Amino acid sequence: MRLFGKLAIASAIAVAGAAIALPASAEDSVKLPNLSYRTGPFAATGIPLMNGQRDYMLMLNERDGGINGVKLGYEECETGYNTEKGVECYEKMKAEGAIVTQPWSTGITLQVLPKSNVDKIPILAPGYGFSAMQDGKTFQWAFNPPASYWDGASMILNSIADGNLDNLKGKKVAFLHLDHPFGKEPIPLLEALAAKHGFTLLPIPVGLKEMQNQSAQWLQIRRERPDFVVMWGWGAMNAGAITEAVKTKYPMNQFVGIWWSGLDGDLKLVGDAGKGYRSLSWSLPNSESKIMKDIKQLVVEPGHSLINRDAGEFEWVFYQRGVMISLMLAEGVKTAQDHFDAKVINAEQLRWGLENLKLDDARLKELGADGMLPPFSTSCSNHTGHSGAWMLEWDGTKFVQASDLLQADRAAIDPIAEKAAKEYADANQPWPVNGECK
Amino acid sequence: MELLNVLFIKPFADMFAAPDFLLQVLWEGLVSGVLYALIALGFVLIYKSSRIFNFAQGIMVVFAALTLVGLHEAGVPALLAVPLTLLVMFGLAVAIERVVLRPLVNQPDIILFMATIGITLFLVGFGELIFGGENKVMITEQLFIPTGSFELEPFGGFLLIEQKDLTAVIGAVVLVGLLLLFLNKSKMGRAIRALGDDHQAALSVGISLSTIWVLVWFIAGIIALATGIVWGARAGVSFALEVIAYKALPVLMLGGLESVLGAILGGLAIGILEKLFEIYWGQPLLGGNTETWFAFVFALIVLLFRPQGLFGERIIERV
């Protein structure tokens, strides 16, 4: 019977798991879950972002008792960047009354996006997801403030071409990207721009299994001798690419990454050798700002934070960007509360809030985050806000601001985005389009 | 005609046009090949002595490297951290033998194979729980591994050889040499080989199964640590390293599951060939990233002609 004894234990666990009811949420709080990825091959990039998001919410609860007296129910559901876990987390959080979805992975975003019309829960994907989500008429429930990937691609090209893309004529731009929906996202825009301005685009994919061993990709770069390398990397790929770039002695000042390729931890691997590497960013770290001081005092010092203080994570671009992401969400909650004169808002009201974000200089200053985020506002037709971004440069120990606020080439992006949004809606008939929005 | 040209003429013309670049490709291939060979060696040792197809070798590499870095972060000096890591790997070997292998003696191969996947999952969760998921820097300098590089100019071109890669190659050669010496000359080593030849006969002459299994898993642990140091020095230490375990599988197919020599030669061959194929055929013709499958398809083709791999034991079947 020994065997059956063990079995009984195993099945008892299973039954106990099945029998439990999902806990009800407290009266005056709003549930703001985050589909986090602190495990898996992308964890390195995820952890500081998640920590930042979490700490800002904790700080608001600690300092102000939430927003207008409503506690912010920040909760993580671990996906490990795995789309299957993503579905599970989405369903779980939906059942528990979530009023927002922060899907993180582009794959999960693609799965959740069509459901958002049916389930009526807004998706907040700051700086990631589907670039065409900027079209709020088509993607009523999806938000990707303050800038989309296509914005990013356009800004990077503008920056390396010194403001005029025609300067790139006859040059070769290598596009080193993760072979994954995330990495492929900017290719349509880059191809269009390459055709228009006469530069050669050389897409170099990095497979998920090759992230740490990119010698073949960098041999190709050495053979092709591109004038610039633009990187769309995430997780372990960034560290791999930067080490290889140092090894092949590729000039760092011709190597530029998107905002997710600017993790301090990755650059620390190469230290001084990475000097000159640039990464676009729509957030600027400023540890002396009021909100960061509050977080330090109320969350980090008492030991509520999960950050790695020895590594100096508090100062990292990614940590403080996580804070900015939560700031945008919290602002959406507050906007909705004010407009509907309600305390505990629902998902539909939050959608209105996110659609009417107004983070101008004055408001950012009021929040104590002036200069950390470029000012932007959203509207029913513009779910991105197109704030623009700065270029950051690695100085050997940290990232420093290396440009004024850059802006994307709207004339080039908007028609493509509109077309992509229309194609998406057509492919997913019947797809509701917000006709009231002008 | 055009097709023949791009398939068979242009790649070779490219090779001759830039011989320094070709040498660089070969060198990169060789270095990856050495690493594949090391991982495959871990597989072969365990397979030889216990007929277990040890899928956990990949995660053991990660686990060993993380332990080493983790110990160093905790303030242990690097040169002390290495023996301590070896101690941990020894503990792991004992634990695996006691908890997993002993109750599964005499089970079909596939069950043992599954069990090693179970070990893999357990170690993934355990490792992330303890060390966290962040990318860590291998303590290269503290271990006195040189980090500079030699720049040569063959054929008036440019060839870059990193000192740590060179160290890796030399280290691997030394390790393999010691291992062969151990297997062929020492009593324990001969016992391992005896066990591989015939379990029952080995048992009947007094060779202890459990001792040998612990020993073999420990040696696999040592190899894992060596691999982890070398690979970690190249690209940092994180759980994404685990996927390199898959690269060892075609090496095993090619070299034969039981052959130490096969693992080494197979590893080198696959490392070099996949790099050549990727650079001269894959990238221009197929859109790149062929390294994910080239080794498998190549090994599959070889297997069609030699079903037991190049150096594997001939399969004799009787009814």
Place this chain on the structure above:
Amino acid sequence: MLYRTAGQFKTSYHADHALFPVRQDAWLLGVILVCAFVVIPAVASEFAINALLIPVLIYALAALGLNILTGYAGQLSLGTGAFMGVGAYACYKIITIFPDLNLVVAIALSGFFSAAVGVAFGLPSLRIKGFYLAIATLAAQFFLVWLFEKWSWLYNYNASGAIQVANVDMFGITVAGPNAAPVTQYYFVLGVVAVVTWFAINITRGRIGRVWKSVRDMDIAAELVGIDLMKAKLSAFAVSSYIVGIAGALFVFLWRGAAEPNLFDIPLSFRVLFIAIIGGLGSIMGNYLGAILIVALPVMLGTLPGAFGLTIASATVEHLNVMIIGALIIFFLIVEPHGLARLWAIIREKLIMWPFPH
């Protein structure tokens, strides 16, 4: 008591070989079917249907396909995930080319594509055996996933390289896509799975099934008694890949709604293999038991700490979850290497004897 077989006499060989030689087995199956078709949809929440029931059924179906190859015909395959991908992409292309086609027909057709690919990659099995074959199937796994990534025709030149399921209507009811009701999808999957299982039970009990088993037990001996090895092995690859392909089409169309190529990568293959082995090789029922353990248990484990009022960080729960799954796999292999199906068989034997064990 419950399983008393006294009084159930067999008067012919035919009766002795019936599907349910013991009457209680038939009743038990009836109860399970009533539960699956009537009770569960009536009481289950949306979360339970989407995160537990549908995936369990689909994974069980995929494992069933693999089990025919590995459990019945003895050919170890690690390429299941890629074959699921072939089914999914084939179904996607069929639906885009013929938008008015009935989804059931499209799914049934897509199975033929995966069967064809399966046979092609099954050809080496005629020469290669054991682990060598297992690694050879990895060639299919990695090559196909690479192909899904590179061949943009497969995903209609979508910029992100992913496929997305549009709303698909069948007889005026939306069965797939974002507008489909979870219960509808559940019934659809359940229907397909039930039909395929019925087919699988019969094929494995019949002549072909016995041919496969003889090949599994010793292929040279089978060849000597006049079995055509090529036919036997390739038919196993074809039937297995067909079922796996259907499972893949269901996986994307009725459950996930969108798929990127690396969804079909090696972890999926391993997951299906776990289910087949933990459930029991060479058993149909085992696939369901295995799927419940491997797919549903982690979901439930994830909700445990919350239920007990513990606040453990979500990432820690995930780490523990992975550890527990790994440990459980080892635990079940040690307790019963022949899988949960065998465990049930033992329990049933004891129940028949009970309360007089001797």
